[in-house]
Amino acid sequence: MSVNLSKGQAISLEKKDGATLTAVRMGLGWQAAKRRGLFGSRTREIDLDASAVLFAEKQPVDVVFFRHLVSDDGSVRHTGDNLVGGVGQGGDDEAILVDLQRVPVHIDQIVFTVNSFTGQTFQEVQNAFCRLVDETNGQELARYTLDGGGDYTAQIMAKVHRAGSSWSMTALGTAANGRTFQDLMPAILPHL
Amino acid sequence: MTAELVRGQNHPLSQNRLVIRISAAAPVLTGAMLGDENGLVHGPQWVAHPGAPALPGVEVPRQAATRHRLAVDLGALPEAVHRVDVFLALPTEAGGPFRFGAVAAPHATIEGLDGTELACYTLTGLDSETAVFALELYRRQGAWKVRATGQGYAAGLTALLADRGLRESADLASAVHEASAQDSSRALPTPPSARSQDDSRAPAPYDTSATVPPDLSAATARDTPPSLPHDPHLPESRDTTASGPSRRPLADSPEQPQPAPSRGGRNPYDADASSTAPRDPGARVDYTHPGRRPHGTPPPAGPAADDRPAPPVAGDAVGWSMEERLYNQVWGMFEDLARTTAAYRSAVDFADSRLEKDLDQALTDPRGRLGTAGDTAREAAHARRAQLVDQARAVLDRDLAQLSAESEVVEPALPPAYARWDNPVWHGYHVPAEPPMALRLGDLHLPESAVLSIPLLVRLPLERGLWLDSGAAAADGFLDSAELRQLALEAAVALAARLLAVHPAGDFALQVIDPAGAGTAAFGPLLRAGVLACPPATEAAGVAELLERLTRRVDLVQMALRGGAPESLPADVDTARQLLIVHDFPHGFDDRAVTRLRYLADEGPAVGVHLLLVADRADAAAYGPLLDPLWRSLMRLTPVPDDHFADPWVGHAWTYEPSLVPTGSQIVHQVLTEVARAITKHR
Numbered sequence: 001m002s003v004n005l006s007k008g009q010a011i012s013l014e015k016k017d018g019a020t021l022t023a024v025r026m027g028l029g030w031q032a033a034k035r036r037g038l039f040g041s042r043t044r045e046i047d048l049d050a051s052a053v054l055f056a057e058k059q060p061v062d063v064v065f066f067r068h069l070v071s072d073d074g075s076v077r078h079t080g081d082n083l084v085g086g087v088g089q090g091g092d093d094e095a096i097l098v099d100l101q102r103v104p105v106h107i108d109q110i111v112f113t114v115n116s117f118t119g120q121t122f123q124e125v126q127n128a129f130c131r132l133v134d135e136t137n138g139q140e141l142a143r144y145t146l147d148g149g150g151d152y153t154a155q156i157m158a159k160v161h162r163a164g165s166s167w168s169m170t171a172l173g174t175a176a177n178g179r180t181f182q183d184l185m186p187a188i189l190p191h192l
Numbered sequence: 193m194t195a196e197l198v199r200g201q202n203h204p205l206s207q208n209r210l211v212i213r214i215s216a217a218a219p220v221l222t223g224a225m226l227g228d229e230n231g232l233v234h235g236p237q238w239v240a241h242p243g244a245p246a247l248p249g250v251e252v253p254r255q256a257a258t259r260h261r262l263a264v265d266l267g268a269l270p271e272a273v274h275r276v277d278v279f280l281a282l283p284t285e286a287g288g289p290f291r292f293g294a295v296a297a298p299h300a301t302i303e304g305l306d307g308t309e310l311a312c313y314t315l316t317g318l319d320s321e322t323a324v325f326a327l328e329l330y331r332r333q334g335a336w337k338v339r340a341t342g343q344g345y346a347a348g349l350t351a352l353l354a355d356r357g358l359r360e361s362a363d364l365a366s367a368v369h370e371a372s373a374q375d376s377s378r379a380l381p382t383p384p385s386a387r388s389q390d391d392s393r394a395p396a397p398y399d400t401s402a403t404v405p406p407d408l409s410a411a412t413a414r415d416t417p418p419s420l421p422h423d424p425h426l427p428e429s430r431d432t433t434a435s436g437p438s439r440r441p442l443a444d445s446p447e448q449p450q451p452a453p454s455r456g457g458r459n460p461y462d463a464d465a466s467s468t469a470p471r472d473p474g475a476r477v478d479y480t481h482p483g484r485r486p487h488g489t490p491p492p493a494g495p496a497a498d499d500r501p502a503p504p505v506a507g508d509a510v511g512w513s514m515e516e517r518l519y520n521q522v523w524g525m526f527e528d529l530a531r532t533t534a535a536y537r538s539a540v541d542f543a544d545s546r547l548e549k550d551l552d553q554a555l556t557d558p559r560g561r562l563g564t565a566g567d568t569a570r571e572a573a574h575a576r577r578a579q580l581v582d583q584a585r586a587v588l589d590r591d592l593a594q595l596s597a598e599s600e601v602v603e604p605a606l607p608p609a610y611a612r613w614d615n616p617v618w619h620g621y622h623v624p625a626e627p628p629m630a631l632r633l634g635d636l637h638l639p640e641s642a643v644l645s646i647p648l649l650v651r652l653p654l655e656r657g658l659w660l661d662s663g664a665a666a667a668d669g670f671l672d673s674a675e676l677r678q679l680a681l682e683a684a685v686a687l688a689a690r691l692l693a694v695h696p697a698g699d700f701a702l703q704v705i706d707p708a709g710a711g712t713a714a715f716g717p718l719l720r721a722g723v724l725a726c727p728p729a730t731e732a733a734g735v736a737e738l739l740e741r742l743t744r745r746v747d748l749v750q751m752a753l754r755g756g757a758p759e760s761l762p763a764d765v766d767t768a769r770q771l772l773i774v775h776d777f778p779h780g781f782d783d784r785a786v787t788r789l790r791y792l793a794d795e796g797p798a799v800g801v802h803l804l805l806v807a808d809r810a811d812a813a814a815y816g817p818l819l820d821p822l823w824r825s826l827m828r829l830t831p832v833p834d835d836h837f838a839d840p841w842v843g844h845a846w847t848y849e850p851s852l853v854p855t856g857s858q859i860v861h862q863v864l865t866e867v868a869r870a871i872t873k874h875r
Contacts, residue, residue: 074531
């Protein structure tokens, strides 16, 4: 089941069979900027960044982004910064892996965001998407198409939160503006 | 690069003359069976066994032992022979293990005559078998290859022989066992000392050197293959064999020197092919690596054991060798412990801050000022905190239990360079042929997990000098300054002995500066064993002379390396790595000597001169801040537990404990004696 969501749409997801979500991956992919003209090397590269912010009762506790690739507790891992995007489409250029079983007990929400570090709006980026995948079976839980998404440079994508003893996910898809996750904090807080 | 084979894997052989070494935890007998291109054995005369140990091109030991050396000359084999199967069998005499599953897995290595290890294979997964095919050398399109077979037979040698189509298998099997039993009764009993293992590698007095060509005897005298000291089964094997007193002569009897395969003489292969039973296709082949858990696939657990993690295995990490895998595993445990503790601390911090906030709120609420409502709110706040902390502690305990279980299997499997001094692996110590990739400097633990200590492994060669802080502030105040200095020196000597022991003979030299002679007693073990390159330098003159010499060496080696001509070094420059132990710095150092020492600390590590300073920083207070860069450039170790180590991931303050020799233990003495002997031989 893949949910193709439009901006702002929020739905709750839980696995149908009652099993708990144990590991999720946030994937982010976009196409490298086209080379134009004689001085092709001067093409403006596009750098999108995926980040995850860990909250304990609305307090940010830890953040995983390109300058802090692994959360201190080791449960959230960023696969590394990609500065230019993929040449084709389909694959994840950046990914954040969350081992939900290892998330510290006081962390109750994890918010995933996407920023355009180089400042291009999503209108200028080609074939950009972000998605959430259930790592245990590779199933796509939610997918956003970012390109043509309007005059924004960031998106608060989804949050994974505790629901009783298990985890569930809510897609947020709120557009925002900002260079890194810090700029997004005011936009994130209403969603907690 | 040694190929570590798994069952069914093959590997090309670049040489024709080979030495196959078998090591097992219990005495086994070995043999080799020759087959034609269809794998058929043409009769008993095609089997080399203890009763008929020599066939053209193949030579097997005459008796059961825990270590064997088989000589094979593929070039001397008749054209008709297309495969050689090396098999092991347990002796039938009483007292020994009756199945391979009862003892640690046997290990086979193939070496060239020059001692280079070509391939090795650990025969894992054996259970009720009493005879097993270990390796198969086979001819494929003119070239020889080796395959790890590992095909076992519960019915013993008879079944094994019969499987290759030998009709007289029962007779032959009993003849083999008889011959090995007869010969073992003649075996020389050697004293069961820790050195016997090494004596066996040296050319023993009864070595039939006359019949061994020089290149073969060189292979015999060669140092242990590098993988052997890391074999976790070795210490166990000693215990196993020592438990049966009647088998002691057997167990400790060294591998028998064997004459080289003779090329000439009567060809015993010309007998008619009498038996032509088709070869059994064999049981299911287990392709899993003995030391690895498959990645990606979930551990095969039943529904009941879902939340229980798979039992930990030593060497469960990536790497090209067992040594590297263990190194990576230990660092993985280090990171896991750091992170799981970070999760716990973060949760407790959060619980504390929330408690504070809740209490504040309870205080500011005017309704709570009268009556019991305030107390109830406070109680509730405390209960909330306790609940969260308990949850976090439960998670931490779960992780600690798993890491402790892993530590319990990893510690005994560590090679000497990584092992504590009380690890039995040191009792089976022999001088290694290659330097290790890392060294254990001590242990690290956190207050939350004092029971679980992680080995502090650093890569060799050391990139920074070491500083044993003899003024380590004795936080508990139980030790006075003199005791602390003594402890620091002892820790330094233990470290130096370890460094010396884990390097091949002649690759590592110790230099000592002890200006006041105050450390003579502590340096005693090094002095008595005679492992110092020269006596400790005393007085200012001696200090200056030694520093001058080392400075010259650093300078010359740097020049030679820069010029790309390392072979043009003067003959008196010792190219071995040097460890300079400086006791009581800066006593006996003038400004010039201090400058030289700083030069060595900066430039030395890149060209093999390393520093081990035993000093109290307060003693050098007269230098003011001038020596601060020196202190910072050194890795600080303390003789007493002290929390000054930060991990690279989270930055916890870890308590470091030096790796000291247990009180009363003679292990360092034994090890250094061995080292001294190897150094003498090396010269």
